Amino acid sequence: MIELKDVAKSFTLHNQGAAVIPVMQNATLSVQPGECVALVGASGAGKSTLMRMIYGNYLAQAGCIVVDGVDVARAEPREILELRRVTIGYVSQFLRVVPRVPTLDVVAEPLLAVGVELEAARARAAALLERLNIPRTLWGLSPTTFSGGEQQRVNVARGFAHGYPALLLDEPTASLDAVNRATVLALIEEAKARGAAIVGIFHDAAAREQVCDREIDVTGFTPQRAA
Amino acid sequence: MSFDLYPGEVMGIVGESGSGKSKLLKLLAGHLEPDLGEVLFDTRAEGLRDTVTMSEPERRMLARTDWAFVHQNPRDGLRMSVTAGGNVGERLMAVGARHYGRIREEAVDWLGRVEIDESRIDDRPSAFSGGMQQRLQIARNLVTAPRLVFMDEPTGGLDVSVQARLLDLLRGLVRDMGLSAIVVTHDLAVVRLLAHRLMVMKDGRVVEAGLTDQVLDDPQHGYTQLLVSSVLQV
Numbered sequence: 001m002i003e004l005k006d007v008a009k010s011f012t013l014h015n016q017g018a019a020v021i022p023v024m025q026n027a028t029l030s031v032q033p034g035e036c037v038a039l040v041g042a043s044g045a046g047k048s049t050l051m052r053m054i055y056g057n058y059l060a061q062a063g064c065i066v067v068d069g070v071d072v073a074r075a076e077p078r079e080i081l082e083l084r085r086v087t088i089g090y091v092s093q094f095l096r097v098v099p100r101v102p103t104l105d106v107v108a109e110p111l112l113a114v115g116v117e118l119e120a121a122r123a124r125a126a127a128l129l130e131r132l133n134i135p136r137t138l139w140g141l142s143p144t145t146f147s148g149g150e151q152q153r154v155n156v157a158r159g160f161a162h163g164y165p166a167l168l169l170d171e172p173t174a175s176l177d178a179v180n181r182a183t184v185l186a187l188i189e190e191a192k193a194r195g196a197a198i199v200g201i202f203h204d205a206a207a208r209e210q211v212c213d214r215e216i217d218v219t220g221f222t223p224q225r226a227a
Numbered sequence: 228m229s230f231d232l233y234p235g236e237v238m239g240i241v242g243e244s245g246s247g248k249s250k251l252l253k254l255l256a257g258h259l260e261p262d263l264g265e266v267l268f269d270t271r272a273e274g275l276r277d278t279v280t281m282s283e284p285e286r287r288m289l290a291r292t293d294w295a296f297v298h299q300n301p302r303d304g305l306r307m308s309v310t311a312g313g314n315v316g317e318r319l320m321a322v323g324a325r326h327y328g329r330i331r332e333e334a335v336d337w338l339g340r341v342e343i344d345e346s347r348i349d350d351r352p353s354a355f356s357g358g359m360q361q362r363l364q365i366a367r368n369l370v371t372a373p374r375l376v377f378m379d380e381p382t383g384g385l386d387v388s389v390q391a392r393l394l395d396l397l398r399g400l401v402r403d404m405g406l407s408a409i410v411v412t413h414d415l416a417v418v419r420l421l422a423h424r425l426m427v428m429k430d431g432r433v434v435e436a437g438l439t440d441q442v443l444d445d446p447q448h449g450y451t452q453l454l455v456s457s458v459l460q461v
Binding site: 011012013014015018052056057058059077078080081096097098099100101112113 | 233236387388391392394395398402403419420423424437438440441444445447448449452453456
């Protein structure tokens, strides 16, 4: 479902003397449907960078990033937009939404985007918010004013609303209490059971242990710096 | 310069003043004539047509029906001597609406969507604030369900709260009606929330283009890097 081969990434800072900073090379990995793979490695090793490249948010300098047959490293914007609409979901650590849009609609939006009727989409969104313990009184409000933990859960609900065949999860359990953490892990198990291919970043070792089938240490993809 | 825009896609164009972004919009919308090249539009009746070489009446027909143009200055897109309801109704009549009650109903609905109180329907736009005029212009333009909307700094003069409401409205129309739009702006936050794709212009050229979040989060060109890093964080 997700196949990376020899992916390389560097940043060129044009306004700082055109400094070129290589951050990744020969990144290769493969994730099958129903499998959850954890990216591990020290902070700054490139876990989030790799995840962003799979989503098409960062450009790759070399290699292939094939998600459901589409090479994200070479695809047209239109193809990546379609892939994001239907195939690949991304739960980032940040909630980016249009201000003033009610939480229920923020969560329902990915379903509307794939053609689900408004009522059905809202019902699914409500069920997820209920499970993630977002009080009903908040559903009509914009999540921009919510606490960090609440925003995190809204982000998770949004990411799990549509049954994407591929999922990218960046610290989905960070800043959650034990009950909500368990709910998020259950959602991940359910996604795996329906055949989703998942790539995750979890600082929470116990969570990683529970839901991930294997680990990939991205330190192995760090370019050797010239001395 | 060449690019394609598909149904349901919103393209943002950013760049500093004088970069040519507004000029490009005018060329696309037929307000200016290009020296060279084609602007092909998928017309309902005859498929792809070059709007540069089509006759003036044909182009005007397009501008009244399938296209809409939201001007930076609402005074350029409104009839200041006609009531708010009349401004919205006029576009409907231009595409053949005749039933007064239905036109007024539609006008009330659209004024509501852009948060203009129904009680202001018989007022002239000259009595409105700049922000209200801009919202009225947007209602006037979208009431006929155009397929392609050109927007020049559409949220420029608006309060942030109204700006948010409009962004949500536009996103809904894009999703539900397959509306396409080309939006010229200098506001990167607006572009991030509204545009699927982004073109960055400098000195009359496109220096970078791609998925909006990719261009903003991983800019490749020096000018784009400068643009993105210059935004004040809230």
